[in-house]
Amino acid sequence: MWGGATAANQYEGGYLSGGKGLAVADTLTGGDGIHGIPRTFVCEMPDGTRAVFGARDDIPAGAKAIVDPDTYYPSHIATDFYHHWKEDIAMFAEMGMNTFRLSINWTRIFPNGDDEEPNEEGLEFYENVFKECHKYNIEPLVTLYHFDCPLHLANEYDGWVSRHTLDAFEKFCRTVLTRYKGLVKWWLTINEININGNFMMNGIHEAISNKKNYEQCMFHLFLGGAKAVLLAHEIDPENKVGLMLNHGATYPYSCNPDDVMEEIKAAHNYKWFYGDVQCRGFYPEYKLKELEREGIVLDKEEGDDEILKKGVVDFFSFSYYSSSTYAAHPEEHEESESNMTRGLSNPYLKKSEWGWTVDPVGLRVNLNQIYDRYHIPVMIVENGLGALDTVEEDGTINDTYRIQYMHDHIVQMKKAIEEDGVDLIGYTPWGHIDLVSAGTGEMRKRYGFIYVNKDDEGNGDLSRSRKNSFYYMQKVYKSNGEDLDM
Numbered sequence: 234m235w236g237g238a239t240a241a242n243q244y245e246g247g248y249l250s251g252g253k254g255l256a257v258a259d260t261l262t263g264g265d266g267i268h269g270i271p272r273t274f275v276c277e278m279p280d281g282t283r284a285v286f287g288a289r290d291d292i293p294a295g296a297k298a299i300v301d302p303d304t305y306y307p308s309h310i311a312t313d314f315y316h317h318w319k320e321d322i323a324m325f326a327e328m329g330m331n332t333f334r335l336s337i338n339w340t341r342i343f344p345n346g347d348d349e350e351p352n353e354e355g356l357e358f359y360e361n362v363f364k365e366c367h368k369y370n371i372e373p374l375v376t377l378y379h380f381d382c383p384l385h386l387a388n389e390y391d392g393w394v395s396r397h398t399l400d401a402f403e404k405f406c407r408t409v410l411t412r413y414k415g416l417v418k419w420w421l422t423i424n425e426i427n428i429n430g431n432f433m434m435n436g437i438h439e440a441i442s443n444k445k446n447y448e449q450c451m452f453h454l455f456l457g458g459a460k461a462v463l464l465a466h467e468i469d470p471e472n473k474v475g476l477m478l479n480h481g482a483t484y485p486y487s488c489n490p491d492d493v494m495e496e497i498k499a500a501h502n503y504k505w506f507y508g509d510v511q512c513r514g515f516y517p518e519y520k521l522k523e524l525e526r527e528g529i530v531l532d533k534e535e536g537d538d539e540i541l542k543k544g545v546v547d548f549f550s551f552s553y554y555s556s557s558t559y560a561a562h563p564e565e566h567e568e569s570e571s572n573m574t575r576g577l578s579n580p581y582l583k584k585s586e587w588g589w590t591v592d593p594v595g596l597r598v599n600l601n602q603i604y605d606r607y608h609i610p611v612m613i614v615e616n617g618l619g620a621l622d623t624v625e626e627d628g629t630i631n632d633t634y635r636i637q638y639m640h641d642h643i644v645q646m647k648k649a650i651e652e653d654g655v656d657l658i659g660y661t662p663w664g665h666i667d668l669v670s671a672g673t674g675e676m677r678k679r680y681g682f683i684y685v686n687k688d689d690e691g692n693g694d695l696s697r698s699r700k701n702s703f704y705y706m707q708k709v710y711k712s713n714g715e716d717l718d719m
């Protein structure tokens with residue numbers, strides 16, 4: 234499966250069109266990743282005052298995110314798939330894509346997240362999109378939840394900390410899985426579940442200072458994912474459902490055994506825990522020990538453990554952008570940053586303009602480790618280079634840096650399949666069409682092979698054009714990865 238990947242909150246726009254309600258993402262401002270200026274929320278506080286919080290701050294309980302009329306919100310129009318879907322899907326087909334990853338905006342179907350009845354106009358929108366994909370033999374790969382907690386559930390229920398959100402999600406899943414039976418066969422449950430608990434985008438208040446909140450939120454997300462798997466299989470046995478993790482490669486900083494042990498702990502904590510639960514169906518021992526040490530007892534209902542056990546996934550999908558290293562004495566080394574994760578810099582590797590380590594071999598390392606551990610099919614559902622693009626006077630965009638990045642990563646995928654025997658079944662690079670950055674809210678951090686004319690202030694006519702990487706990917710896709718020459 235060769236394709237491209239997007240998320241509704243970063244691509245779709247139409248933020249109140251067709252009966253859509255507000256999601257937390259609609260209240261997130263733009264930031265500046267190169268200069269370290271974070272995205273923020275304008276919140277109404279319980280005493281009636283207003284306060285602004287960074288997206289990764291510990292936001293106090295009772296604060297309600299709002300849409301401030303004087304503030305610019307990049308997701309409101311995003312890159313306007315809502316009005317360009319026919320044109321975009323035709324371009325995807327031209328590029329040779331046979332798979333298109335997109336997410337369903339929960340608030341387009343249930344405007345408050347927990348409404349009695351679904352919004353028919355929202356359901357129709359995706360139905361038309363899926364039918365259009367099939368016209369071109371493009372298989373939709375649909376994420377059920379990609380950073381888009383309904384604002385009502387976030388403000389009134391503290392999002393996924395509450396069982397109420399889990400129940401509402403289950404209803405949402407049942408609705409869309411039933412409606413799109415026969416149109417969608419490939420599903421992803423919760424995007425990057427391992428970084429979901431970290432920030433208000435997913436509705437959680439006091440995630441940093443209150444670890445119980447974080448763990449409870451995670452438990453509900455796992456249950457949400459497992460219930461989605463069970464529902465998908467019950468509604469259509471043809472359905473294939475995958476987990477989705479943020480899965481950078483992790484290395485010990487050195488061969489000092491203390492550094493090696495540090496990497497094992499970091500990797501458990503950052504990624505394996507989340508894969509272990511969703512592939513094996515239970516909390517691993519190292520996590521149970523941690524909860525015990527911290528005195529955290531999860532609130533569970535009868536039958537929850539059984540749901541986790543039965544709702545294991547059919548395949549493993551992940552995003553891959555970079556790698557980081559871990560040391561017993563991190564203060565002696567330079568920090569590195571990637572999407573919402575932190576480790577230490579690797580002296581052997583270069584970084585992108587946004588400071589993310591570029592590491593193609595790390596992708597092969599990852600593929601091997603994942604397949605060795607779980608032995609189920611693997612899909613890379615995000616990968617790519619966020620970079621500044623220049624449009625030349627004649628309209629061309631010569632993004633050789635992106636072509637190089639794609640080439641180097643695909644070479645490693647090929648080795649993982651041909652030399653290591655990894656059952657890698659699909660590749661959908663991130664933001665194959667320009668969209669809003671999740672981490673920074675910027676437009677100028679572009680991943681696309683298709684350029685969208687829009688800037689960080691919202692100027693631009695949203696017209697689409699082909700970058701040089703479009704033609705490179707077309708060649709790769711149409712040759713089924715045989716022709717990688719740049």
Ligand code: BG6
Pocket residue numbers: 240243424425479552572615619663669670671672673678
């Ligand atoms: C992943 C997300 O974290 O990485 C995407 O699933 C996100 O939503 C992508 O856009 C790239 O990160 P960023 O911050 O550069 O947009």
